[in-house]
Structure formats: C-alpha cells, structure tokens
Amino acid sequence: MNRVVVVGGGPGGYEAALVAAQLGADVTVVDTDGIGGSAVLTDCVPSKTLIATAELMADMEEANELGITFQGSLTTDLAQVNARVMRLAEAQSADIERRLTREGVQVVRGRGALEGPEKVVVTPVDGGQEQTLEADAVLVSTGAAPRTLESARPDGERILTWEQVYGLDEVPSKLIVVGSGVTGAEFASAYNALGVDVTLVSSRDRVLPGEDADAAEVLEGVFTRRGMTVLSKSRMQSVTRSGDAVTVTLTDGRAVEGSHCLLALGSVPNTSGIGLEEAGVTLNDGGFIGVDRVSRTSARSVYAAGDCTGVLMLASVAAMQGRIAMWHFLGDAVAPLDLRTVSSNVFTAPEIATVGWSQKAVDAGEIEAECVTLPLSGNARAKMQGVRDGFVKLFARPGTGIVVGGVVVGPRASELIHPVAIAVAQNLTADQLAHAFTVYPSMSGSVAEAARRLHVFRT
Numbered sequence: 071m072n073r074v075v076v077v078g079g080g081p082g083g084y085e086a087a088l089v090a091a092q093l094g095a096d097v098t099v100v101d102t103d104g105i106g107g108s109a110v111l112t113d114c115v116p117s118k119t120l121i122a123t124a125e126l127m128a129d130m131e132e133a134n135e136l137g138i139t140f141q142g143s144l145t146t147d148l149a150q151v152n153a154r155v156m157r158l159a160e161a162q163s164a165d166i167e168r169r170l171t172r173e174g175v176q177v178v179r180g181r182g183a184l185e186g187p188e189k190v191v192v193t194p195v196d197g198g199q200e201q202t203l204e205a206d207a208v209l210v211s212t213g214a215a216p217r218t219l220e221s222a223r224p225d226g227e228r229i230l231t232w233e234q235v236y237g238l239d240e241v242p243s244k245l246i247v248v249g250s251g252v253t254g255a256e257f258a259s260a261y262n263a264l265g266v267d268v269t270l271v272s273s274r275d276r277v278l279p280g281e282d283a284d285a286a287e288v289l290e291g292v293f294t295r296r297g298m299t300v301l302s303k304s305r306m307q308s309v310t311r312s313g314d315a316v317t318v319t320l321t322d323g324r325a326v327e328g329s330h331c332l333l334a335l336g337s338v339p340n341t342s343g344i345g346l347e348e349a350g351v352t353l354n355d356g357g358f359i360g361v362d363r364v365s366r367t368s369a370r371s372v373y374a375a376g377d378c379t380g381v382l383m384l385a386s387v388a389a390m391q392g393r394i395a396m397w398h399f400l401g402d403a404v405a406p407l408d409l410r411t412v413s414s415n416v417f418t419a420p421e422i423a424t425v426g427w428s429q430k431a432v433d434a435g436e437i438e439a440e441c442v443t444l445p446l447s448g449n450a451r452a453k454m455q456g457v458r459d460g461f462v463k464l465f466a467r468p469g470t471g472i473v474v475g476g477v478v479v480g481p482r483a484s485e486l487i488h489p490v491a492i493a494v495a496q497n498l499t500a501d502q503l504a505h506a507f508t509v510y511p512s513m514s515g516s517v518a519e520a521a522r523r524l525h526v527f528r529t
C-alpha cells in the first residue's frame with residue numbers, strides 16, 4: 071500500500087488526503103494548529119463570517135431607500151460577533167477532522183519536518199516524543215503567515231495582523247488599515263460597514279492594484295461615499311503605539327492617528343526550517359516552493375500545494391493543487407492545473423468576482439478579445455433592490471465568440487460569476503451563454519444581456 075504523509079492540514083493538505091484515501095493509500099496528515107489550516111481557523115472562514123455580519127449591517131443602513139426606518143441606532147456587539155466567528159471556525163475545523171478520520175486518514179498533531187524526501191519527523195506541539203513517519207510520497211502544504219516588518223510589529227492589542235482581529239471585544243473608534251490588496255480592502259470594507267471610522271493606507275494610486283481597474287474604481291467610489299478615508303500613493307514607514315493610540319507614519323512624513331491598526335502587508339511562506347532544501351526541494355525567490363502544474367517539486371516523490379508554493383493564494387487553488395498531486399502520484403487520470411479557469415472573488419461591498427483573461431492582458435495585447443461592459447444600474451432586479459453600483463464585463467474572442475474571461479461587480483458577484491466560469495472552462499461562445507434562459511427579473515439577466523451584446527451578425 072502506498073504511504074502518503076501530508077505536512078500541513080489546510081485545504082491543500084486535507085483535500086489531498088481525502089483523494090489519497092479514496093484511491094486506497096495509507097494517509098497521515100501532520101498539522102500544528104488544527105485541521106482546516108489558516109483557511110479555516112484564521113483567514114478565509116473567519117473573515118467571511120465577519121463579513122456576513124458586515125453585509126447585513128450595510129443592507130440595514132441602506133434599507134431606508136426601500137421604505138424601512140429604524141427607531142434608535144444600529145450598533146455592533148463586536149465581542150458577540152467575534153465569539154460567533156471563532157465558534158464557527160472551530161466547528162468547521164472539527165467537521166473536517168471528523169471527515170478525515172471517517173475516511174481512514176490518520177491525523178497527527180505536531181510540527182512536521184522532512185528528513186530526506188521519504189521521511190517526516192513529527193515534533194508534537196505539546197512537547198511529547200518525536201516520531202518518524204516513512205513515506206512513499208510527501209505532500210508539503212504548510213501555508214503562509216502574515217508578513218510583518220520590524221518597523222511595524224503587531225502587539226495583538228492595537229497593532230494587529232488579520233489573525234488577531236478576532237480578539238477585539240470592542241469596536242475600534244478609529245481603525246487604520248495598512249495595505250489595499252484583497253485582504254486590506256475586505257477588512258476595510260467590513261469594518262466600515264460595521265460603523266467603524268476607517269482609514270485605508272494604500273501605497274498605490276488606487277485600491278486593489280491587482281484587480282480589474284474599472285472594478286477597483288467602482289469600489290473606491292463606494293468606499294469614499296460611505297465615509298472611508300482612502301489615502302492613495304501613501305507608503306507606510308512605521309507603526310507605533312502609545313497607550314490607547316497608534317500612529318502610522320508615512321514615508322513622506324505624514325502621520326495618521328488611530329485607535330487600532332490592521333496590517334495587511336501580504337504573506338510569507340512557511341517553508342523555512344523544515345528540511346526542504348536538504349531533501350532536494352528547490353525554493354524560489356521569497357522562499358516559495360517551486361512546483362510544476364501537477365504539483366511536483368524538484369525532489370522525487372515530494373509534492374507541494376497551496377500558499378507555500380505561491381502559485382495563486384486561494385483556498386480553492388490550494389485544494390486543487392493537493393488533489394492533482396495525489397491523482398498524479400497514485401496514477402489516476404489528471405489534468406494539469408489551469409489558472410485561466412480559476413474564479414476568484416474580493417468580498418468587499420460590492421463584491422468583485424473575476425475569471426479568465428483580464429482587461430490588463432487584453433490591453434497589453436496578450437490575447438485578442440472583444441469586450442462588453444454593462445452597468446447593473448440598468449438591471450430591473452438591481453433597481454428593485456436599490457443596487458446602483460456594479461457591472462458585468464465579458465471578454466470574447468473575435469470571430470469565434472468564445473468567452474475567455476469576465477468580471478462581475480455587485481452584491482453576491484461570487485455567485486454571479488459562475489455561469490461565466492462555466493463558459494470559460496467549457497469554451498462556450500457568447501451566443502451559447504446568451505441563449506440559456508435567465509430568470510426575470512434577476513441580476514444574472516445582465517450576464518446574458520452582456521453576452522447577447524457580443525453577438526456577431528454573420529450574413
């Protein structure tokens with residue numbers, strides 16, 4: 071029987087373990103912090119649970135337009151919100167662990183390190199005795215941790231990483247979010263909706279520099295309309311605390327004062343000190359593990375998946391890399407990872423969902439594509455719901471009309487992107503997308519309408 075040892079029990083690791091067990095391998099997952107990994111315990115699940123509360127608050131704030139008025143004011147009990155967040159994360163972790171055990175996967179609590187490519191030494195977190203696990207294949211899926219700087223050291227109380235915010239039991243009176251990538255934008259949006267005075271410090275000229283520029287412009291407009299201060303072209307130099315106050319000093323000498331600071335400065339891979347290079351695993355710049363499209367590293371029988379590879383830091387991609395690794399190792403049918411079909415979402419209000427080729431790639435001439443952008447403001451359902459911000463954008467190849475990408479900005483864009491993702495994955499044409507019925511009235515009507523506008527009339 072093939073022995074598989076998985077180091078790291080996040081989505082990259084536990085999904086791989088489930089596939090390996092299904093294919094008849096003897097599987098052990100080693101994890102330090104709890105099954106589900108950062109995705110479940112500190113990052114993805116907690117942040118989206120917090121955002122669920124924030125969304126409701128944002129809707130209530132705008133309910134007036136739909137004829138609802140409140141007596142008194144809406145307030146957030148952050149201690150209660152955070153208790154729910156943590157309860158839900160722990161329950162989700164326990165659910166996944168139970169599923170692994172049911173499928174015959176052995177779970178070991180401890181820190182794993184490679185001793186050559188076919189051995190993993192586990193040091194228990196509670197200081198017990200080390201054990202050595204022999205493996206025919208090792209999957210490294212150790213994830214990543216928040217990047218911090220000497221000049222901006224988190225203290226867990228007022229200067230916080232995204233893993234530490236759930237310890238807050240009172241709403242910050244003034245929160246400074248440093249970093250306007252996806253994580254920074256999501257937290258800024260959520261706390262703003264919860265009624266917090268938020269300043270977003272962005273080193274670039276707009277928020278979400280990696281996303282569709284039109285989408286980022288819509289979002290920045292909404293942020294400022296809702297009272298957030300967005301400081302663009304503002305690079306943080308240091309963050310200091312004095313009593314109950316924090317000061318973010320910018321490289322141009324300006325100082326921003328607040329009660330709390332949340333650092334969203336990106337992630338560093340958890341790849342040092344676990345015997346990777348000694349086992350023949352090559353690390354790229356920044357310490358990420360180099361992998362090919364079937365998750366192989368440079369060491370025979372060592373695979374890697376997820377954030378520790380830096381391929382695309384999403385739970386969905388981590389999970390797919392992990393599954394692909396096991397399909398490949400255990401000889402099942404496998405298609406290499408195709409990043410062009412990945413759909414992703416920024417959970418701000420409004421949400422921004424994307425799939426396939428981007429506007430940037432089209433503008434740079436990397437692919438020839440026609441583009442249609444349709445504002446949601448013309449959609450009947452959007453009008454009924456008081457939705458003004460957002461759009462659907464589709465890209466299709468000239469001539470064939472095959473849909474190669476799309477962007478949706480709006481409430482629940484994460485759900486609305488799915489038909490576009492199917493079109494991209496299955497090489498459907500804009501006509502095929504347009505000809506599927508949509509419910510009237512519905513936001514998805516705008517996806518079909520955008521596709522209709524890409525129709526090429528041929529005589």
Ligand SMILES: Cc1cc2nc3c(=O)[nH]c(=O)nc-3n(C[C@H](O)[C@H](O)[C@H](O)COP(=O)(O)OP(=O)(O)OC[C@H]3O[C@@H](n4cnc5c(N)ncnc54)[C@H](O)[C@@H]3O)c2cc1C
Binds near residue numbers: 180
């Ligand atoms: C705030 C935030 C929100 C996010 N939201 C989303 C989202 O909505 N959707 C999405 O798709 N992605 C989201 N992501 C990204 C997503 O969380 C990551 O891509 C995902 O966690 C990667 O999974 P992983 O398995 O690679 O690693 P992780 O989930 O980080 O799991 C790695 C595990 O390995 C353990 N480990 C580390 N070293 C060792 C060792 N030596 N021995 C044993 N165990 C070890 C860690 O303790 C951890 O439990 C978010 C990220 C952040 C920061």
